[in-house]
Amino acid sequence: MMPAALGLALVAATGAAGQAERVVTPSIFDPVATPAHDIRELAYLVLGICGVIFALVGGLAAYSMIRFRQRPGDEREPPQVYGSNQIELAWTVVPLLIVVVLFLATARYIYGLEGRAPAPGDLQVTIIGNQWWWEIRYPELGIVTANELHVPVSDPARPSPVFLTLQSVDVIHSFWLPQLAGKMDVIPGKTNRMWIDPQRPGLYVGQCAEYCGTQHAGMLLRVVVHSRDEFARWVSEQRAPARDDPATQAGRALFTSLACINCHTVRGTPANGVFGPDLTHLMSRSTIGAGVARNTPDTLRAWVNDPGSIKPGALMPAMRVSHQELEQLTAYLVTLR
């Protein structure tokens, strides 16, 4: 028990230091990557046009309602005007012209955003939607992680976009990071692609945007944009095999003897399940349950004991282990840094 407790304290301390991160409201008007930035540009144009139309038409309506309300005692019928071809032609043609302008602008942005193809050397990431979490794979780097996407910052002068391949293993999800790009649906049997080039290091949040079942709301997403050096360090940490701390042998043995390994992978152990998140570097992630709780030994223990207590409806079953086994399992998991 002693070494386990020590491990817990250690992790808690480092976790507190490493997780001094601030979540900002993911507004689409606060973009940090080219796709979201371009969309904001187009949005300003559209909002401007629509604002002017609203002011004009709404103003005309308000004017008519005030100016032409019935005065007390005035019972005569007003002059009847049946229509006017010129006026009606005018208010058909003018909107038509506006629509043409809007469409040309729209088409330009559609082709600009969707037309981009990956160049050799661009980072490729595969995002796989699951009920209710995201698997994140870096096929060229041999990294598998979950729910938290790490990418290097892109220099606007020499952009280095990250290309995302979106797939689903069960139902339709939608990948949405409002500050980086618009949504792209994650559809079983269909592979979608998108790209981002975040230009400011930091933490950006998003979440699943297509209703996908009970815990649709609990399918959150985080993107950590690193400087190039930090990203290289993160990659080397992720590529390292799982830690095998002799102090937590009991927990490791328990982990590999239980049903855990049917769904989870810890590289270098018999655990090679694929239904749940890869746990090789579990503690490098700042949240668990696809973002519904902070990743601390306490929440981890509660999660292993009964995921439904933190995320009702989560597909991982309650493990129904004894108190001591729970401590051992948690002690083992928190070493997976």
Place this chain on the structure above:
Amino acid sequence: MSAVSAPGVLAAGEWRPSRGRVGMIGLIVAESSLFAVFVVAYLFYLGKSLTGPYPKDVLDLPVLTTICLLASSVTVAVALRVLARGRGRACGLWLLLTILLGLAFLAGTGVEWYHLIAQHGLTIRTNLFGTTFYSLVGFHAGHVTVGLVILGILCAFAFAGALRPEHHERAELASWYWHFVDAVWVVVFTVVYVVGR
């Protein structure tokens, strides 16, 4: 302005179509868009089955049954013509012939399905071809059955002597439905047995 009348009394020169005809056209429009989706689904899933059997291996051109169904459109038209001349019982005979042709078509479909299921093991759950084939052809066969019921009632009336020239429009509406079912078969035939093979 002072002219006042009860509803339905139209002035000279005003004309309104009969409600039965418009109603039947409405029904046919609705049914057409229903079939359109099944046809689109068939075409969309063509060649997307992950496993066999595939259409080209198991489907034969149902020439005979197609001839039966198309011929039934002619016989029902003749039945109406005979009815217009006031020969109710002769009309019944032509309707009976129409029904027999329709039954022959259904029997042909039955035999085809029996072969597909028993010999080729193709059911609605085998693959996408089975799914789209049975639903489209089955949906059409269901409509043929409904048409046969309608024609059967007409036929029974005819033999009972209750189908008279003044019922011509009603009988005609039934025949419209039957022609529609035939026309759908032309589309199904083209899509399933010509394009789809």
Place this chain on the structure above:
Amino acid sequence: MSAATEAERVQISRRSWLDVLHEWVVTVDHKRLGIMYVVAGIAFLVVAGLEASLMRLQLALADNTVVSPEVFNRLFTMHGTTMVFLVGIPIVFGFGNYLVPLMIGARDLAFPRLNAFGFWVFLFGGLLLYLSYLAGDGLYGTGSAPAVGWFAYAPLTSRAFSPGNSTDFWNLAVLVTGFGTIATSVNLCATIVCLRGPGMHLGRMPMFVWTMFVVSALTLMILPPLSAAQAMLLLDRFLGAHFFDTQAGGSAVAWQHFFWFFGHPEVYVLILPGFGFVSEIIPVFSRKVLFGYPMLVAATVAIGFVGMSTWAHHMFAVGLGTALTSAFAASTMLVAIPTGVKIFNWLGTMYGGKIRFATPMLFCAAFLFQFLCAGLTGVMLGVAPFDWQLTDSYFVVAHFHFVLIGGLLFTIFAAVYYWFPKATGRMLSERLGRLHFWLFVIGFNLTFVTMHFLGVQGMPRRIYTYPADRGWETLNFITSLGVPLQILGVAVFALNLIWSLRRGRVAGDDPWDAWTLEWATTSPPPACNFDRLPVTTSRRPLWDLKHPGDPDGPHE
């Protein structure tokens, strides 16, 4: 005449409630069926409103636990399905039922028994949907309602992800109400084409009749595809077919195409009759003839046609490819033109008029601003790249509630205030009407204007809760604050209906000094609709009667 009515009244008061019930249940009279449609629709509106209120209670605060995620997901599924299929459609078709024969000078619909069938099938479908709360899990548990969303995307609806029978309740209930709607559409088409009274040629039909004509014809083309897709879903779930089974090569996107081919024009099916109400009410309360009638008819037909080619703008985020995305963006923006024309024509009608702000006109006035807003956010959503950000966010929720509540429901309220005197012979209280209006207009805008901002701040729809650190709490709280005002508004409305039915001022045949044929008969109209029917000589037959010196005919 009046003596007979008096005798009738005495007789009515002596009949037992069972006789009255029997009379209503077996009726094939379009007026009674129309009233039953509207009353049933309002009842379902109350249910759906309570579901929405529960959801807003849950979302008022971050990490709230008023309801569980399962319950929340059922709530929004039932709310959406109810509002579209059990509130919007029956109320719209109920008004069509009641008004179309009266407006064109007919005795009834073309097929009265088919009409009764349509109503009872709709009611059965509605009850079937709610039966799911008792029986949804079949033999597996205690029972629950569907939780797949009102557009029930595949493959979430497959057996693997939706066990039990709750999804089948959704499927069958909507399928069944669909049959009723198709039957009523055929009926209305036949009525409008075949049963117009003397002189009522197509170019003289009231705008509301035109909108019902376009809507009925449109329904015949768009509703059967939904029924077909639902039949496919039934085959998938019960016979193991693979239409939407992605494991066997089936397509999840195909369902979306089928569904939205119905789902988008469905919005026009709902809103066009709303336009029809407005086109009847604004002229009467502005004391001016409808400005540019031919253009409005053309715009209605155009919306119907163009509306059938825009469906995939609900699917910009599925990855349609550049060509399709551009094409559907273009068709979506095109719909804005006939819609804009309509707004301009209503303004043209009011301009130079003498506007009386009775309750129906108040609702129409609010409608104009709110629908303008809805139309403009619709254009924004048609701009595909902008839509990639906005779709499936609260911005979309705000947009379509502006269309269906700020647009349709406001016009329905206007229509109820306007035609209640015709249907019952009594006026609704203006005082309560004004209270209802102000409560609802403030509550509505508080709730739904705010939602736009939530969407822009990245809040997706259909989430049962959200973390506190997202910064969405204040706006969500304001959004929820509008709910009690709307509940109060509807309560005042219900009170008004009940009170005025007994105590309201007696209306007389033509309380609004209006111009269409339904005001030429008694209030309520006799079973046969008209004892004496004016020959229609123009688009405003009653104007011609009231102003023999200046009839409409020469101006048309």
